[in-house]
Amino acid sequence: MKKVIFGLFLFFCFSQFGFSQNQVDATGETELYEAYDKADKELNKVYNQLKNKLGTKDQTALVAAQKDWIKFRDSNCKFKCYSEGDGGVIANKMYADCRMQLTISRTKELKSLMNGF
Secondary structure (H helix, E strand, O other), X not given: OHHHHHHXXXXXXXXXXXHHHHHHHHHHHHHHXXXXXXXXXXXXXXXXXXXXXXXXXXXXXXXXXXXXXXXXXXXXXHHHHHOOOOOOHHHHHHHHHHXXXXXXXXXXXXXXXXXXX
């Protein structure tokens, strides 16, 4: 009987640890997505500011370039993060981080272009 109670105690302890670990992972993942969202909003703000400084022909070129860049960013990050498998928690976090880092770089690039106009 003691073994059964001890076994249930261990099961309860480990199941609680697993739950709390999942809570930490979910919190970290949420923070990562919030950071990406913030970076994406900054990119859109800078993109629109640059677009407003341009003439019609250059605006059209910028829009096309930005669409191409988004396709590149997403496919490049998918290649980097999912090339070995279908994903999982770690691959999803790597994908979100990759998109965030490239978005931050693109924002800096657009800011430097804006300084030229």
